[in-house]
Amino acid sequence: MKKHNGMRPHDIVILLKIVAKGDHDWLMKDIANELFISNSEVSESLNRSVLAGLIASDKKRVMRQALVEFITSGLKYVYPQQPSGLVRGIPTAHSAPPLSEIIQSEEIYVWPYAEGNVRGFSIEPLHPNVPKAALKDHVLHELLALVDAIRLGNVREQKFATLELEKHFN
Template structure:
């Protein structure tokens, strides 16, 4: 196994894609195709996640409590983000489900995406190809949007995202 070298943003996207599958069996190649990431990068990512204690030794089961702790307490420091220019894209953070029902805001946050239908301040996604995956997979979209709320949100927004992530990661919804 290679030296760890630290977590990368796509590692979080890959772990959340596995969680979004629920009880559905998956293979590395399926995750790679779904996220638009090479199979070798998925393999390397799962190795990094194993060393970090975020997935079990056979690399089949996400260590949900550990992942949740990392997301809540470390993600915004390791992969920080600030809203940027106004662009067309796919809504994220407080601008899409489930937080858009809990927080009323005229502010729109989006991942830049040429085929997007919403204009708002740009937020760089954890990995560029996940936007396309989220357009096709609403469960993954919600998980990554909640993660973005942790990265860019104010205290109340982060607290609401934390509660929603706990439901989805620990309880399966």
């Protein structure tokens, strides 16, 4: 059995993309193309996720309960984030749906992206191509925004994000 050297941030992005696909069939090359990540990196990521117990050994079924548990209990410690300077980008965390419909805030958080249409405080995405991929898949965008709310939000935002994430996973 291959040694597990720990998860990488884009492993979460790949798993969330699979969740976003729902019941639709997919191939690794589809995930790679849609996330702008190489085929080999997607393959290695799925292998790490199998070893971590976050996807079934067939690499098709995300272990949703385990992934929710990892995201809600560990992600903010493993991949913490602090907002930085004002930039143009794509809304994330409580600034993007579905939380933007629940939480009113004057602080806007964005993933830096030159083609973005919003100015806000910069949040480093889990992978550099997250903004581009999120613009092409609104479900993925919502999932990644919820994950960011958990990564950097206060207790109230984390609670709302967790509830919304669980809705998506069920």
